[in-house]
Amino acid sequence: MPILLCCLLSSAFTFAQSADEKAVADAVENFRKLMLKPDKTGLENMAAEELSYGHSGGLIEDKVAFVDDIVTGKSVFKTVLLEDQTIKIASDVAIVRHHLIADTFNNNTAGKADLLVLLIWKKQNGQWKLLARQAAKSPAK
Numbered sequence: 001m002p003i004l005l006c007c008l009l010s011s012a013f014t015f016a017q018s019a020d021e022k023a024v025a026d027a028v029e030n031f032r033k034l035m036l037k038p039d040k041t042g043l044e045n046m047a048a049e050e051l052s053y054g055h056s057g058g059l060i061e062d063k064v065a066f067v068d069d070i071v072t073g074k075s076v077f078k079t080v081l082l083e084d085q086t087i088k089i090a091s092d093v094a095i096v097r098h099h100l101i102a103d104t105f106n107n108n109t110a111g112k113a114d115l116l117v118l119l120i121w122k123k124q125n126g127q128w129k130l131l132a133r134q135a136a137k138s139p140a141k
Contacts, residue, residue, distance in 0.1 A: 002061055021087045024094040027128040043067045047130045048122060053132035056115050077086040078103040092123040114138040
């Protein structure tokens with residue numbers, strides 16, 4: 001019985017997230033929620049001043065353009081599902097990858113997004129801020 005307990009405890013520690021991984025996962029979830037229900041202050045607080053936001057079509061936006069597109073309704077997300085997320089911490093930088101599947105309504109046109117996304121978060125003054133994002137169209141399955 002003690003051996004089984006030791007095995008269970010050691011496997012639990014193997015799968016546990018670090019405090020930074022949890023904080024980054026929470027920041028990503030906050031970002032997902034802000035995509036669905038835009039809030040200018042929330043988006044501005046989440047993003048680093050140096051934000052470089054890359055779309056799958058090649059458009060790259062700075063922080064002001066990114067926030068404006070979401071807040072004004074140019075980019076509208078009806079649903080956002082994140083799958084297969086990984087988080088790697090390297091000092092004060094976090095590398096997040098996931099598969100994003102969404103229903104959109106951009107420029108008054110319904111659409112679907114199926115993207116592979118790379119997010120770079122940087123810890124600034126104790127807070128994880130989105131520094132860069134790049135999306136690529138997911139290959140056909």
